[in-house]
Amino acid sequence: MPLQMTGAPSDPDLIRLPWDVPLAEWPEHYLVTLPRGISRHIVRFARLSGRVYAIKEISERYAKREYQLLWDLSRLDTPSVEPVAVVTGRKSADGEPLDSALITRHLQFSLPYRAVLSGTLRPDTLIRLLDALAVLIVRLHLNGFFWGDCSLSNTLFRRDAGAFAAYLVDAETGELHPVLTQGQRSHDIDVAHVNIYGEMLDLEAGGLLHPSIDPLAFAEQLVERYQRLWKELTEEEIVEDVEWHRVDQRIRRLNSLGFDVAEMMVRRKAGTARLIVRPKVVDAGHHQRRLLRLTGLDVEENQARRLLNDLDAFRVAKGLRHEDEAIVAHRWLAEVFQPTVGAIPAELRGKLEPAQLFHEVLDHRWYMSEAAGHDVGLETAVESYIQNVLVFKPDEKAVIGETPDTPTSDIP
Template sequence: MPLQITGALGDPDLIRLPWEVPLQDWPQYHLVDLPRGISRHVVRFARLSGKVYAIKEISERFAKREYQLLWDLARLDAPSVEPVAYVTGREEGLDAALITRHLQFSLPYRAVMSGTLRPDTLTRLLDALAVLLVRLHLNGFYWGDCSLSNTLFRRDAGAFAAYLVDAETGEMHPMISEGQRLGDIDIAHTNIFGEMLDLEAGGLLHPSIDPMDTAEDIVTRYHRLWDEITQSEIIEEVDWHRVEQRIRRLNLLGFDVAEMMVRRKVGTGRLIVRPKVVDSGHHQRRLLRLTGLDVEENQARRLLNDLDGYRVAKGLRHEDEAIVAHRWLAEVFQPTVEAIPAELRGKLEPAQLFHEILDHRWYLSEEAGSDVGLAEAVKSYVDNVLVHKPDEKALLPDEAPDEAADEAADEAADEAVQ
C-alpha cells in the first residue's frame, strides 16, 4: 500500500517528512523540543514552514477515528487540538500517524508546575478541566479517558483554559446519556487520583495536597458546574430578578444563554425557569466582535473591563461601542504590546501580556499610593517580571535546516512516494 496522507493539508512539505522511519528514530533536524505530557504512544513535534505539528504514531483504525472525532469537535467549536491529517501506508510494521496542529502557548499539566505544584495552581487546573468536560458533554461528546495528561492548558488571565488533546477513546452522540456522563466523571476521578499519586511519588506534590481529596474535588466541581448550567430553578413570579442573576452567573462561568424556558407550575404562583446554554464564550464573542481579538474567556473579560474603564475615563459613555473599542485598540492595547521588546514577546501571548501588565500596574499603584500609569508599568514589568519568565511559545529559529538536511529530506520524500 503506497504512502497516503489524508486531510486538510495546509503544508505540502508534510510529505517530505521521513514517514518510512519509526517516529522515535526521526532525525533531530525535523523536530522541535516542546514540553509534552505522558502518552501511551510515541509523540513528536515537527517544524515545517514556521508551523509546529504534533505527530502521534497510532494504529490506522484509531488514527482515522480520532481524526474524524477531532474534526467533529472543531465544527462544534469545542476546545480541542486542530486535526491536520492522518498518514497510512508507511513501511511494513509501522503504525499510521495522526497529525495535529500544535496549540501555541499551551502546556501539559506537568509543565505548568514550577518546582512543586501548589494548591491554588491545582485548583485552577481542576476548574479548567471541569469546564472542558462540561462543554464536551453539552456537545454530546463522551471522552472515555478524561485526565490531566490528556489535556493541554493555556493561561487565561489568572486562570487556565483546558483543551482536549487525545480523543482516541471518544464517542460523539446527538446527546450524551446520564450513564455516559457519570461514567466519564468516574474515569476522571480514577485517572486524576493516579496522576496525583504519581506526582506525590516524584516529590512534585505540595504536602498539603491529598491525592484522594483532589480526585473527589474534580467530581464536586464538575457536578456544581453542570447543575448550574442545566438544572431548573423554581422562583416566585415577583422574584424575576433572580432570572437575571442566573444569567449573570452563567456569563461569569463563560457560558451564553441562548433562550430561557419558563413555565408556570400547576396549582401554584411559581415559575420554573431553565436556561438553554448553547456554548461558552460570552466575553470572547463580545471582544471578538468589537476588536477582532480572539482570546481566552478570562482574558476577554479582563480586556473588556479595561475597555469599559477607558470609555469612562475618556468621557465616551454615550459613544458607539464599536468606535470606542477601535480607539482603545489603537491607543491602549496595541501600543502596550508593541512596547514589549521583540525578543521577549514570545514568552506569553499578547492578551496574557496585557493582563499581567494591568496586574503589575495595580500593584505598583498600590505601593505608590497613586496611579503610576501604563508606560511605567510596562517598563517595570519587562525589567522585573517578564525577563524571568520561561517561553511559552514554540520559538522557531529563523534559519532553515542546512543544505545537507534539505537534500536528505528530499531523498526520503522521493523514496516514500515511490
C-alpha cells in the same frame, strides 16, 4: 497499499517527511522538542514553514477515528487540538508495514500539566487547573461528547489571565452522541476521578506535590466542581410569576461563568401560579464573543473578561459613557492595547501571547501603584514589567530543549 495522506494538510512538505522510518527513529533535523507528559504512544513534533505539528504513531483504525472525532469537536467549537491529516500505507525501507500517523497542529502557548507544575506545586495553581478541566468536561458533555479517558495528562493548558483554559488533546477513547445520558456522564467523571488521583500520587512520589495537598481529596474536588457547574448550567428553577428578577440573576450568573443563554424554556407548574424556567445554554465564550465583536481580538475567556474591564475603565476615565461602544473600543485599541503590546521588545514577544502580556502588565501596574500610593501610569508599568518580570519568564511559544529520542506524550 501506497502511502496516502488524508485530511486538510496546508503544508505540502508534510508528505516529504520520512514516513518510511519508524517515528522513534526520525532524524533530529526534522524535529523540535516541546514539553511533554506520559503516553502509551510515540509522538514527535516537526516544524515546517514556521508551523509546528504533532505526529502520533497509532494504528490506522484509531488514527482515522481520532481524526474524525477531533474534526467533529472543532466543528462544535469545543476546545481541542486541530486535526490536520492521517497518514496510512506506511512501510519501512525493507517493506515492513508501519503504524499509521495522526497529524495535529501544535497549540501555541500551551503546556502539559507537568510543565505548568515545574517545581513544587502550589495548591492555588492546582485548583485553577481543576477549574479549567471541569469547564472543559462540562463543555464536552453539553455537546454530547463522551471522553472515556479524561485526565490531566490528556489535556493541554493555556494561561488565561489569572486562570487557565483547558484543551482536549487525546480523543482516542471518545464517542460523540446527540445527548449524553446521566450514566455516561457519571462514568466519565468516575474515570476522571481515578486518573487524577493516580496523577496526584505520581506527583507526590516525585516530590512535586505540596505537603498540604491530599491526592484523594483533590481528585474529589474535580467531581464537586463539575457537578456544581453542570447544575448551574442545566437545572430547572421554579419561580413565582412576580419573581422574574431571579431569571435575570440566573442569566447574569451564567454569563459570569462565561456561558451564553440562547433561550429560556418556561412552563407553568400544574395547579400553582409558579413557573418552571430552564435556560438553554449555547456554549462558553460570552466575553470572548463580545471582545471579538468589538475589537477583533480573539483571546481566552478570562483574558477577554479582563480586557473588557479595562475597556470599560477607559470609557469612564475618558468621559465616554454615552459614546457608542464600538467607537470606544476602537479608541482603546489604538490608545491602550496596541501601544502596550508594541512596547514589548521583539525578542521577548514569544514569552506570552499578547492578551496574557497585557493582563500581566495591568497586574504589575496595580502592584506598583499600591506600593507607590498613586497610579504610576501604564508607560512606567510596561517598562518595569519588561525589565523586572518578562525577561525572566520562560518562552512559552518557543521550543524547550529536551532529548527528542524519548517517547513523548499524546500532547500536541
